[in-house]
Amino acid sequence: MSALHEKFGLTRVINAAGTYTPLGVSRSPQAVRQAAAQALGEFFVMDELQDALSARVARLTGAEAAVATHCVSAGITLSVAAAIAGSAPERIAALPDTNGLPGRIVLPAGHAVNYGHPIEQDVRLAGGVPVLAGSEAGCTEAELDEALGRAGTGALLLVSSRLVRGALVDLARAVALAHRHNLPAILDGAAQDLRIDELLATGADLVLVSPHKYMASPTVGLVLGRRALVAAVRAHEKGIGRAMKPTKEAIVGLLAALEEREALDLSAWRREQDAKVAALVSRAGALRGLRAEAIADPAGMPFRRARLHVDPQSAGLDARSLAHALRGGDPSIRVMEHAVSEGVLDLELVPLTAEEIDAIASRIETLTGTA
Numbered sequence: 001m002s003a004l005h006e007k008f009g010l011t012r013v014i015n016a017a018g019t020y021t022p023l024g025v026s027r028s029p030q031a032v033r034q035a036a037a038q039a040l041g042e043f044f045v046m047d048e049l050q051d052a053l054s055a056r057v058a059r060l061t062g063a064e065a066a067v068a069t070h071c072v073s074a075g076i077t078l079s080v081a082a083a084i085a086g087s088a089p090e091r092i093a094a095l096p097d098t099n100g101l102p103g104r105i106v107l108p109a110g111h112a113v114n115y116g117h118p119i120e121q122d123v124r125l126a127g128g129v130p131v132l133a134g135s136e137a138g139c140t141e142a143e144l145d146e147a148l149g150r151a152g153t154g155a156l157l158l159v160s161s162r163l164v165r166g167a168l169v170d171l172a173r174a175v176a177l178a179h180r181h182n183l184p185a186i187l188d189g190a191a192q193d194l195r196i197d198e199l200l201a202t203g204a205d206l207v208l209v210s211p212h213k214y215m216a217s218p219t220v221g222l223v224l225g226r227r228a229l230v231a232a233v234r235a236h237e238k239g240i241g242r243a244m245k246p247t248k249e250a251i252v253g254l255l256a257a258l259e260e261r262e263a264l265d266l267s268a269w270r271r272e273q274d275a276k277v278a279a280l281v282s283r284a285g286a287l288r289g290l291r292a293e294a295i296a297d298p299a300g301m302p303f304r305r306a307r308l309h310v311d312p313q314s315a316g317l318d319a320r321s322l323a324h325a326l327r328g329g330d331p332s333i334r335v336m337e338h339a340v341s342e343g344v345l346d347l348e349l350v351p352l353t354a355e356e357i358d359a360i361a362s363r364i365e366t367l368t369g370t371a
């Protein structure tokens with residue numbers, strides 16, 4: 001990580017905070033970097049790149065078709081645009097003016113997530129009107145049914161993420177409800193690219209994943225699902241999607257990342273992840289004032305995280321101060337702070353090397369005075 005950081009005077013980072021956008025999301029393997037770098041030196045017929053990607057994703061996942069967008073945020077906006085306006089050129093040109101079109105986009109209230117900005121804004125960018133069904137605590141099928149049945153509704157938008165709040169909404173049943181109202185269901189599974197099969201199995205018409213998260217491609221969004229809707233998403237590239245287009249290096253990098261994913265031995269990969277988590281848990285758990293454990297991903301991704309419980313009395317500092325001190329060092333160590341007020345720090349180790357995990361453990365030792 002150091003040549004670029006040194007040249008441009010940038011903070012060196014060990015990212016244990018997950019596929020986190022403000023930290024550059026992921027680190028691509030050599031094959032992906034090479035493919036993207038090569039693509040930068042070439043011209044392409046961009047439609048052919050999209051066709052090749054669609055064919056490859058269809059073969060890998062069983063989805064009818066796929067299209068790349070700049071990122072999933074863009075993909076949500078363009079999926080909503082496709083649901084509201086279809087593929088007719090005059091409607092595509094008119095967006096985000098949705099006058100006379102079915103612009104109501106229904107979300108269970110707990111699915112109105114904020115992943116760095118509110119997902120409702122993705123809907124509004126397409127001229128849609130987000131309509132929240134139920135409450136933060138949950139959304140019953142009757143509440144969803146009522147919201148989907150109102151005139152002017154264009155689609156159901158669902159999210160599969162650890163950010164979702166309230167009682168779990170059964171995704172397959174929610175999709176079936178939308179279909180009963182002849183509405184498409186769009187499923188944002190941005191950080192769930194290792195669960196594409198399960199997401200497609202819900203019956204959702206469009207499934208969105210961020211390949212730059214766990215697939216470690218360049219920044220890009222992948223929208224997969226029904227042929228006609230995917231074609232409509234792609235058609236909106238000539239409308240509001242102009243500002244949301246995928247780059248050639250991103251599509252070529254994604255093709256390379258899909259090859260890597262196809263060759264991945266998932267059980268070996270899981271064992272490797274488990275070993276990294278076990279190493280940190282055993283070292284950090286031995287420190288004064290810390291209790292450490294491996295925890296499952298709350299949204300079903302096939303790997304665990306290390307969780308540290310900080311007892312401020314014996315550790316000499318609380319979880320918030322520990323996170324702050326880790327962040328302030330060189331390299332800056334970033335951890336998940338969503339449960340910091342309960343004395344908990346979570347660390348995701350997927351992209352990290354054994355040396356980096358060792359550096360994290362050593363820094364925690366120093367900071368808790370047990371080095």
Ligand SMILES: *Cc1c(COP(=O)(O)O)cnc(C)c1O
Nearest residue numbers: 071072073115161188190191210
């Ligand atoms: C990361 C994320 C997004 C945004 O994905 P990008 O590809 O970065 O735009 C959307 N929804 C959820 C649930 C996410 O986790």
